[in-house]
Structures are given as structure tokens and as C-alpha cells.
Amino acid sequence: MGFLAPWFLAGLAAAALPLWLHLLRRHRQEPRPFSSLMFFEPRTQSSVLHRRLRYLLLLALRLVLLCLLALAFANPYFLVSFHSSSSGPVLVLVLDRSFSMRSADHLDQARALARRALSAWPSGGPAEVLALDAAVSVLAGPTTDRSPLNAAIASIQPTDLNTSFGALARALRGIESTQHRPLDVRLFSDFQRTAMPPSFADLTLPPGVRLTASPIAASGPNWTVESVNAPLQIFDAGKKRVTATVAGFNTPASSLPVSLVLDGRVLESKTVAVPANGRATVEFQSLDTPYGFHRGEVRLTASDLLPADNAFPFAVERSEPRPALLLYSGNRSRPALFYRTALEASGASGFSLEARSLDQAAGLDLSPFAFVVLSDPGRISPSLDRSLRSFLRLGRGVLVALGPFALNAGPTPLAGYTVRGEDQPPRGDASQSAVISDSAHPSLRGLALSEVKFYSSIAVDPGPARVLARLADQTPLLLEQSLGSGKILTFASTLDNVANDFPLHPSFVPFVQQTARYLGAAGEGPRDLTAGAVFDLHREGDSGAAIDVSGPDGKRVLSLAEAASAKSVTLDAAGFYEIHAPAGRNSLIAVHPDRRESDLTPVPAETLALWTAAGASSPAPSAPAGGENGHRPRPVGLYLLFLALLAALAESVVSVRYLWKKEGA
Amino acid sequence: MPASSTHPLQRFLDPAILMGLASLDLVARTVVDGFIAGLHRSPDFGFSQEFAEYRAYSPGDDLRHIDWNVFARSGRLYLKRFRGETNTQITILLDASASMGYASGAVSKLDYARFLASSLAYIAHRQRDAAGLIVFDEEVRDYVAPSTRQGQLARILHAVSRSSAGRSTAFHAPFLHFQKALSRRGIAVVISDFYDQPETIIRSVEPLRFRGNDLVLFHVLDPRELDPALKSSVLLRDMETGAAIEVAPEYAGREYRQRISAHIDDLRARARAAGAEYFLLPTDRPLDAALREYIAVRQGRQ
Structure with a gap:
């Protein structure tokens, strides 16, 4: 027996505290009147003895509690004997099932190699099967039964996710720490260079883990449609432009036919000249869509190693611009001019602005509007306040721009910020700039306000609001x-x-448009995402209503229970996902595999050797043969903590009982 | 078994219940009237005019004692005999020392003693006997001379009601005063917790007996004084002297009980030896039960 943290044994000195409290501290109590003491004698010795005896159980429990706590933190351990049959190495078969393994028969090769390694492993030795892509999944084991292991190997199918060797190293560290056994890891992969983590330190393997790399041969050219730039939403008629980038890896210079496909129909085909190991851009001008969601694709025709990456899906929606409302005070319509100009500058904002004075807003139905802008509203009427609050509860947004009317008008509309007064630039400057506190916010992403001059503003007390x-x-x-x-x-x-002078700066237009998209919940339209992305289902405004998600295969991704409660969904298959949310909030999401998977260039041999050698520098686990006895420390601190908890409970019960007795007496 | 289960008519006479009654007059009437209703015998009882028996007339007997009603019904001459031919005098000595203020429950010893004194005064009033009161602790604090005048009962009850727990107990001075004030024979009733040496107590009170008085000692004690039943060691303070002693439960459960029992036995024995009657009255005992025992004992003596 020993202690892992013997310094904590000093805590045993704390046992002196209850000893002092029980035995040494002078007991004080209020005298109780009694008619006559002529029949009593002063025998306090007996009384003290009685008191000591009476609280003996409590004292014992308190001493036990403190001793157990001190011992638990000192973490004692016992050496337990073991037999090598339970501590021999475990064969860990890791099969890469990432998108790149769709190339030719790479996955079949990996399965065959894994089966061969398993059959070569001694029959009594345990083994387990892991599948690797962006994360590690344990498919079987550890077990000595070969049947589930072979079944797991056979069940592995390629995914549309990328490979992460960093995730594998983390998983192996976790397995080793929980199993406390040497691991003989065999990795069957195409060992793409892009699967390496940014830092080699992330590949560190713990002692006792030996990694053996079994590369799958992969040589040859691979072209891919690396990216597509297509409009997500179209609000007007006419043909739109789609550009695509075609990249080649380990490829010679060649001319390749590329097609723009919409809903399975080829709209346009072009031939693009791709330089050797280079990129080329192809532009289509024929995207013309009817109203609704549409599934687009830029397709490359080439004979290469990984045909699965020769198409790049994208989603597009044709819809009418959604109306937005700007309300201004009196005849101050100038802000509406600036705001409308900025909002409609790109022609792709998806909103049409309707400007009215606040006087004309009485009784106006706000429900058709995507969002509302209040330009220097001052104090709004109670009926408009009620309408706007109802509008907000529908999940919509309101932008309130404060101006001179906010002074002496009480709290700001809706948010209710206290107005402290007009804020002037400090030190007599004519203006001051602004700094973005939350650059990740959707309305401020990519903006810079440092050049904008603010001559005056309304100082408000933010309270708990997000600045x-x-x-x-x-x-x-x-x-x-x-x-x-x-x-x-x-x-x-x-x-x-x-x-x-914000409206005169280039950042005003993106500010207005991003703010409009944020407030108008324009993010519900089509999206293009990479496989493995997590999609937020925006459940805040829902009241338990189901959100139906259909995968690329047309099947429901979420169960009925999940559809009513899930906050997000992981889109791990390439293709189109359909999101059907309440109130017609539908989306079409195009999911494409991570294009890093298209680069089949393997990890340099020296890097791979360095990684496997790092694991091999530790004592090499040997195949299980025979038996060996040994001792292993088994800490018992947790058990002691549990006993301390029981002692604490018992102490509480006993002390409360004594307290009741004392009050009763 | 509680007295209320054996005497249904006395079920309201628990001392704790009597505490809720408005006045001592009402307490006395409640106790005594209920007590009379429970006797089912003659209304003649008490201290002097106690009916004894009928005896056949024999020549030479005083004709004034012939019961002519019986003669009218039966045609025979019978004499109606009484015990005590004259009205007597009862003086109640009520101890109002500080120790009498002790109460473990709702009723203190002094409350109980007041109820008892009031009831005895009421009985005397009904019997048209002269009743008086001395309230004392270490000296005489209140004195109502025995009398049969109208309003005497009210005077006694008023003196009883204004008595409160005072200082320490001393029997010598008040009893000396009583002896001086005593003008005729009668009954002296002492109600106290008798926290003194039995020898001292009896030496103080027995001169009354020598002068032809009947002496009755009511020893009022709280149940907790008879059985302290401490659950833990406590610090006790003497209500008269202020001295404090830490008392262990094992002492209170064993030695104290022996001592208080010895004290009671000694006091009872010395009282009987001095010709006095002794009654131990725990304050949880129904008052009418105590009075019943007292009457029974007195009838037995006569």
C-alpha cells in the first residue's frame, strides 16, 4: 500500500478540531430555574462524563469523516496482482472510410489488409475495429471473438467526410488511458497529406501504442470541381452567372468538359483548359430558374482516380423580394433614401423597402414585412409599440436608429434603453470613429468602422444588452x-x-444588407455547406413543432422525437437536404464533400515514418504469448470519498437528532 | 389512570383547565360544587356541623335533639346527632415563597395552592364557618382575619388572587404571628412546598396543635420535583437563593428521588407524630380528588 499524494495526510491534523470541540471546549448553557436545590449536590464531574459519553458517536463520526477526507485526497493505492493474459497488447485495426476512400477499390484493399492482419493475430489476443474519417468510431471490440471483428470490417462503407489523423491520435490516447493495455495499431488508409493536423504535436501517441501504417496505393491524376459561386437566391428574372473552379491534383494539362446542370437538366456545357496541377475557372451565364428551390450542379467529365468529386452541388431559390418597412418621424425621409439605396444596391438583397412616416403607421399590418426600421422615432405610440412587440414575437427583427428625437423622449422604443443624453466627440474633436466589439456577429461580419466619422450620437445605458x-x-x-x-x-x-458620414462609406452597404438579412431571417433560404457541418434548426421561436429533415437519399434524417426537439442536425452526406420547418420556413441545403479529400497526395514518407517511429519508441507491445504475472497499483481514493460522503450523512443525522433531543430537553 | 376516567363529573377539574377560568371564585365554585355533586351523600360535611347518626331516645336525653320529623312519620323518638355543635374557625396559611412559583407545565405550585385555598375558603363559607388567610414567605405578606361577616369570602379570594411568588420560605415568623392572632380553637391549614428540614417545619407548626387546633399540611409539589427526568446534564438555578448547580441526569434519576422521597416520608411521619394531617398534592392531581381524600381522612378522624 502507498499514497499517490502523501502530503494530504497532513490533513489528519484537522481531527484535532472535533476533539477540541467535544472534550476540551468548555460547555456553556443557560441555567434553568428550579424551585430548590436542597436535594442536589454539585457533582459536575458526572455531568461532563455523561456529556462526553453522549456525544461519543458524533465525535467518532466527525473523526472518521476528517480522516477519510485526508486519506482520500492522499489517494492511497494497493498493489494488485494481474496476469498478462488481461494486460497483453490489443490489436487495433483502423480503417479509413473517408471520402477519398471511394477512389477505385481502396476500401476493398483496406478491408483485405485488415482481415489479413486480424488472421495473423494470435487467436487468444483481443482486437478491436475502428473506422476513421473526421472522427473515430469503434465498430467492434475489444474482443477475442473473430466473428464480430470480421463483420465490423465488412460493414465499413465510405462516407463523405474528410480524414483527420489528429482525431485518430486523440482517440488512441483515450483508448490507451481507459484500457491500460498496450495497443498495436494498424492503420489502413490512403494517408492523404491533407489529413494531417496543423501541428505534428497533435499526432503524439502515448507510450504503449505502436502504430503501423498500411498505405493503400493511390497514384494517378484527379480533377475536381473545387468550388462553385452561384447565387443562393434570385429575386428577378433573367439569366444569372455561375462560376466554378476546376482543380487538378497530380494531373497533366488538359481540356475538360464542364456542364451546368439544374434539376437534372444540362443548361450549358463548356470546355475548360486546366493546367498541369493547376486550377481553371469556368463561367456560365445561363442560370435561369423558375420560382422555388432548385438543385444545381457543376459537373466535370474526366477519367480520374476519384470520380465522386467531379460534381459540385449547389442550391438556388427563385423568389420575390420580401418587403421591409422603414418608419421615419415627421418629414425626415432622408434616412429612407440612404437606407433604400444601400439595401437595393446589389440587387440581390432580397428585400424591397417601403418607407412611411410614423403618422401613417397607425393600424398598419406589420405581418407581411420581413423586418422594420425605425428611423429616429422618438417616442412611439402605444398601439405601434404593441404591434411591433407582436411582430417581434413572431421571430422578426426591428432596427431602431436613434436621433435627436430620442432626447427627452424617455427610454428608447422596444428595447427600453435609458437615454443619458447626446454624446459628443471627446476633447473638442469634430468626430470620433467606432470599433466593432463583436466582429463575428452576422450584421457586422467583415466590416470596418474605423474610417467612419460620428459627429454625434445618442448615449444610452445598455444594461444587460449585447453591445x-x-x-x-x-x-x-x-x-x-x-x-x-x-x-x-x-x-x-x-x-x-x-x-x-456612415452612408458615404463603402461599409454602409454591407452593413445595411447584412443587417437586413439578419433581421429578416434571410438565412432560411438555400445554403451550401461542407459535409460534416452542423446545421442550426433555429428552434427558438418554435413551440415544439416538428422540423422535418430529408437527406440526400430522400429518407428522414431525424426520428419523430428528434424532429420535435433537436436543435441542430449534422449533415454528413453529400447531396441535397430538405428542411421543412413550421410556418413555411423551408430550406434546401447543398452539401458537398470537403475538397481537401480530392487531393490524394500522400503524406511524405519521412513524416509518416516520424509518426510511426514516435509510437514505436515506447516499449513495443508484443503479441500475446504465454502469461506473465505482475502488480498494478489500484487507487482507492474514490472509495474513500464515497465512505466520507456516507460518514457526512451519518454525522448530519446524528447531530440533528442530538439537536432535537437538546431542544426537547 | 387519570382521575377524569374514574369520576366523569370531575373531568373538567384538571388544574391546567382551571387555569383558564376567570376568577378564583369561579374556580372554587367549580371545584366545590362539582365535588358536592359527586359525594351523593349528605350536604352536611366539612369542619363542624357534620351529621353523625340517629340514635333511639332514652330517658334523660335532651329533648331539643329529637328529630320530630322522624317522630311524625314513624311515631318513634330518635335523636339526631352531630359532630361538633358549634361553628369552627379555619385559617389557611398560604406559602407564597419564590419556590412556589415553579411550574413545569401550565400550572405552578402557587396556582395550585391558590385554587386549593380558594376551594377551602368556599367550603367554609358554605358551612358558615369563620375563614381566615395568612399569605407568607419569610414573613407575613397578607392577613385576613377569620370571620363570618358578609364579604369574607370575597376578601379571602382577593387576598389569594393578589398573592405572588415572593422570596424565600421561613416558617417561624409567620407561624408566630398566627399563634398571636389566634383567638379561638379551629383548623389551621398550611399549604406549602415545605422546602425546609422536616424537623424545622414541624417544630414551627406544632405549637398550633398544642393549643387545640387541628393542623392540616398540604404539601404541594410539581411532578417534575418528584421526578426530574433529565435527559441531559443541565445547569439548575435555585429560585430562592439564586445558587446554580450543574446536575447530571443519573443523579437526578437516582439520588435526588431517594432524597425527596425521604424528605416526604420524614415530613409525613413527623406531622403524624405531632398530630397533624399531611397530604401530598402533586400539581397534576385533580383538585377535587385531593379534597375528597382530605374530607375522607377528616371524617375518619372524627
């Missing part, structure tokens, strides 16, 4: 607050060029 941008003097400039599932963005300056 997205601040002026140079730390005054909040852009704040966000939620109301139900709705979003309220408050811009503490005007949307025209009176209080700032």
Missing part, C-alpha cells in the same frame, strides 16, 4: 436585445449623413 459596436469614447453604438425570438438592433446614430 456589438462602440464609439471611440466607449459609448455603445450598436446594441442587440431579444424579445421572445425576435431581435432588436439599436443603432445609436442616424441613418443619414447628418450625425455621421
Whole structure:
């Protein structure tokens, strides 16, 4: 027996505390009146003895509790004997099933090699089967039964995910730490260079793990449609442009036919000249879609190692622009001019702006609008406030731009920020710039406000709101607050060029458009994602309604229970996913494999040797043969902690019982 | 077994219940009237005019004692005999020392003693006997001279009600005062917890007996004084002297009980030896039960 942390034994000194409390501390109590003491004698010795005896159980429990705690933290261990049959090496067969293994018969080769390795492993030795792509899945074992192991090898199918050797190293470290046995790892993979983690340190294997690489031969050219740039949403008629990048890996210069396909129909075909090991861009001008969601694809015709990556899916939706409402005070319609110009600048924002004065907003039905902008509204009428709050509870958004009318108008509309007054640039400067606090926010992504001059703004007390941008003097400039599932963005300056020159800067247009998309929940349209991405189902506004997700094979991805409760879904297969959410919030998502998988260039031999050698530097696990006895420390700290918990409970019960007795007496 | 189960008419006479009654007059009436209803015998009882028996007339007997009603019905002459031919005097000595203020429950010893004194005064009032009261601790604190005047009962009850637990007990001074105030023979009733040496107590009270008085000692004790039943060691403070002693439960359960029992036995024996009657009254005992025992004993003596 020994202690892993013997210094904690000093905690045993704490046992002196209950000893002092019980035996040495003078017991004080209030005297109780009694009619006469003529029949009593002062025999306090007996009383103290009685008290000591009475609390003996409590004292014992407290001593036990403290001793157990000290011992538990000292973490004692016992040496237990073991036989080598339970500590011999485990054969770990790792089969790469990533997208690149769809190439030719690579997966079949991997299966054959794995079976061969398994059959060569001594019959009494345990083995397990792991599948590797972006993560590691344990398919069987560890077991000495060959049947489930062979079945697991046969069941492995290629996925559309990428390979991650970093994930494999993490998984092996975890397995070794839980099994406490040497691992003889055989990795069957095409060993793509792109599967290596950024840092070699991430590949570190623990002692006792020996890695043997079994590369699958992969040589030859591979072309791929690396990316497609197509509009996600189309709001007007006319043919749109689609560009695609074709890349070649280990390829000679060649001319390849590329086609634009929409809903299975070839719209246009071109031939693109791709340089050796290079990239080429092809442009189509014939994307013309009817209303609705459509499945597009840029398809490459080539004979190469990995035909599965010769097509790149994309989703597109044709719809009418959604109306947005801008309400301004009195006749100050100038902000509407700037905002409309910025919103419609690209022609692809998907919104049409309707501007009205606040006086005309009375009784207006807000439900058709995607979002609402209040330009320097001052104090809004109670009926408009109720309408806007109902509008927000539907999951919509409101942008409030504060201006001079906000002064002396009480709290700001909807969000209710306290207005502290007008904020002037410090030190007599004419203007001040702004800094983005949350650059990852969807409405501020990629923006820079450092060149924008703010001459004046409205200083508000943000309270618990999220401050997205601040002026140079730390005054909040852009704040966000939620109301139900709705979003309220408050811009503490005007949307025209009176209080700032923001509308004159290039960043105003993306600010307006990103804000519009964020507030108008425009993210519900089609999306292009990489396989393995997690898609947020935006459940905040739902009340347990089911969201149906159909996979590329047309089957439901989520069970009925999951459809009613899942917050997100992992899109791990290439193809098109259909999302059917309540209130017609449907989406079509194009999922393509990670194009790093198209680069079949293997890991340099010296790098691979370095990795496997690192594992081999530890004591090499040998195949199980015969038996060997030994001793292994078994810590018992957790058991002691459990006993301490029981002692604490018993102490509580006993002390409460004594307390009741004392009160009763 | 509680007295209420054996005497249904006395079920309301628990001392704790009597505490809720408004006045001592009401307490006394409740106790005594209920007590009378439970006797089922003659309404003649008490201290002097106690009916004894009928005896056949024989020549030479005083004709004034012939019961003519019986003669009218039966045609025979019978004499109606009483015990005590004259009204007597009862003086109640109520100990109001600090120790009498002790109460483990709702009723203190002093409360119980007040109920008892009130009931005895009421009985005397019904019998048209002269009743008086001395409230004492280490000295005489209140004195109502025995009398049969109208309003005497109210005076006694008023004196009883205003008595409160005072200082320590001393029997010598109040009894000396009583001896001086005593003008005729009668009954002296002492209600106390008798926290003193039995020898001292009897030496103080027995001169009353020498002067022809009947002496009755009511020893009022709280049940917790008879059986402290401590669950843990406690610090006890003497209500009269203020001294404090830490007492262990094993002492209270064994030696204390022996001592208090010895004290009671000694006091009872010395009282009887001095010709006095002794009654031990725990404060949880129904008052009418105590009175019943007292009457029974007194009838037996006569």
C-alpha cells in the first residue's frame, strides 16, 4: 500500500478540531430555574462524563469523516496482482472510410489488409475495429471473438467526410488511458497529406501504442470541381452567372468538359483548359430558374482516380423580394433614401423597402414585412409599440436608429434603453470613429468602422444588452436585445449623413444588407455547406413543432422525437437536404464533400515514418504469448470519498437528532 | 389512570383547565360544587356541623335533639346527632415563597395552592364557618382575619388572587404571628412546598396543635420535583437563593428521588407524630380528588 499524494495526510491534523470541540471546549448553557436545590449536590464531574459519553458517536463520526477526507485526497493505492493474459497488447485495426476512400477499390484493399492482419493475430489476443474519417468510431471490440471483428470490417462503407489523423491520435490516447493495455495499431488508409493536423504535436501517441501504417496505393491524376459561386437566391428574372473552379491534383494539362446542370437538366456545357496541377475557372451565364428551390450542379467529365468529386452541388431559390418597412418621424425621409439605396444596391438583397412616416403607421399590418426600421422615432405610440412587440414575437427583427428625437423622449422604443443624453466627440474633436466589439456577429461580419466619422450620437445605458459596436469614447453604438425570438438592433446614430458620414462609406452597404438579412431571417433560404457541418434548426421561436429533415437519399434524417426537439442536425452526406420547418420556413441545403479529400497526395514518407517511429519508441507491445504475472497499483481514493460522503450523512443525522433531543430537553 | 376516567363529573377539574377560568371564585365554585355533586351523600360535611347518626331516645336525653320529623312519620323518638355543635374557625396559611412559583407545565405550585385555598375558603363559607388567610414567605405578606361577616369570602379570594411568588420560605415568623392572632380553637391549614428540614417545619407548626387546633399540611409539589427526568446534564438555578448547580441526569434519576422521597416520608411521619394531617398534592392531581381524600381522612378522624 502507498499514497499517490502523501502530503494530504497532513490533513489528519484537522481531527484535532472535533476533539477540541467535544472534550476540551468548555460547555456553556443557560441555567434553568428550579424551585430548590436542597436535594442536589454539585457533582459536575458526572455531568461532563455523561456529556462526553453522549456525544461519543458524533465525535467518532466527525473523526472518521476528517480522516477519510485526508486519506482520500492522499489517494492511497494497493498493489494488485494481474496476469498478462488481461494486460497483453490489443490489436487495433483502423480503417479509413473517408471520402477519398471511394477512389477505385481502396476500401476493398483496406478491408483485405485488415482481415489479413486480424488472421495473423494470435487467436487468444483481443482486437478491436475502428473506422476513421473526421472522427473515430469503434465498430467492434475489444474482443477475442473473430466473428464480430470480421463483420465490423465488412460493414465499413465510405462516407463523405474528410480524414483527420489528429482525431485518430486523440482517440488512441483515450483508448490507451481507459484500457491500460498496450495497443498495436494498424492503420489502413490512403494517408492523404491533407489529413494531417496543423501541428505534428497533435499526432503524439502515448507510450504503449505502436502504430503501423498500411498505405493503400493511390497514384494517378484527379480533377475536381473545387468550388462553385452561384447565387443562393434570385429575386428577378433573367439569366444569372455561375462560376466554378476546376482543380487538378497530380494531373497533366488538359481540356475538360464542364456542364451546368439544374434539376437534372444540362443548361450549358463548356470546355475548360486546366493546367498541369493547376486550377481553371469556368463561367456560365445561363442560370435561369423558375420560382422555388432548385438543385444545381457543376459537373466535370474526366477519367480520374476519384470520380465522386467531379460534381459540385449547389442550391438556388427563385423568389420575390420580401418587403421591409422603414418608419421615419415627421418629414425626415432622408434616412429612407440612404437606407433604400444601400439595401437595393446589389440587387440581390432580397428585400424591397417601403418607407412611411410614423403618422401613417397607425393600424398598419406589420405581418407581411420581413423586418422594420425605425428611423429616429422618438417616442412611439402605444398601439405601434404593441404591434411591433407582436411582430417581434413572431421571430422578426426591428432596427431602431436613434436621433435627436430620442432626447427627452424617455427610454428608447422596444428595447427600453435609458437615454443619458447626446454624446459628443471627446476633447473638442469634430468626430470620433467606432470599433466593432463583436466582429463575428452576422450584421457586422467583415466590416470596418474605423474610417467612419460620428459627429454625434445618442448615449444610452445598455444594461444587460449585447453591445456589438462602440464609439471611440466607449459609448455603445450598436446594441442587440431579444424579445421572445425576435431581435432588436439599436443603432445609436442616424441613418443619414447628418450625425455621421456612415452612408458615404463603402461599409454602409454591407452593413445595411447584412443587417437586413439578419433581421429578416434571410438565412432560411438555400445554403451550401461542407459535409460534416452542423446545421442550426433555429428552434427558438418554435413551440415544439416538428422540423422535418430529408437527406440526400430522400429518407428522414431525424426520428419523430428528434424532429420535435433537436436543435441542430449534422449533415454528413453529400447531396441535397430538405428542411421543412413550421410556418413555411423551408430550406434546401447543398452539401458537398470537403475538397481537401480530392487531393490524394500522400503524406511524405519521412513524416509518416516520424509518426510511426514516435509510437514505436515506447516499449513495443508484443503479441500475446504465454502469461506473465505482475502488480498494478489500484487507487482507492474514490472509495474513500464515497465512505466520507456516507460518514457526512451519518454525522448530519446524528447531530440533528442530538439537536432535537437538546431542544426537547 | 387519570382521575377524569374514574369520576366523569370531575373531568373538567384538571388544574391546567382551571387555569383558564376567570376568577378564583369561579374556580372554587367549580371545584366545590362539582365535588358536592359527586359525594351523593349528605350536604352536611366539612369542619363542624357534620351529621353523625340517629340514635333511639332514652330517658334523660335532651329533648331539643329529637328529630320530630322522624317522630311524625314513624311515631318513634330518635335523636339526631352531630359532630361538633358549634361553628369552627379555619385559617389557611398560604406559602407564597419564590419556590412556589415553579411550574413545569401550565400550572405552578402557587396556582395550585391558590385554587386549593380558594376551594377551602368556599367550603367554609358554605358551612358558615369563620375563614381566615395568612399569605407568607419569610414573613407575613397578607392577613385576613377569620370571620363570618358578609364579604369574607370575597376578601379571602382577593387576598389569594393578589398573592405572588415572593422570596424565600421561613416558617417561624409567620407561624408566630398566627399563634398571636389566634383567638379561638379551629383548623389551621398550611399549604406549602415545605422546602425546609422536616424537623424545622414541624417544630414551627406544632405549637398550633398544642393549643387545640387541628393542623392540616398540604404539601404541594410539581411532578417534575418528584421526578426530574433529565435527559441531559443541565445547569439548575435555585429560585430562592439564586445558587446554580450543574446536575447530571443519573443523579437526578437516582439520588435526588431517594432524597425527596425521604424528605416526604420524614415530613409525613413527623406531622403524624405531632398530630397533624399531611397530604401530598402533586400539581397534576385533580383538585377535587385531593379534597375528597382530605374530607375522607377528616371524617375518619372524627
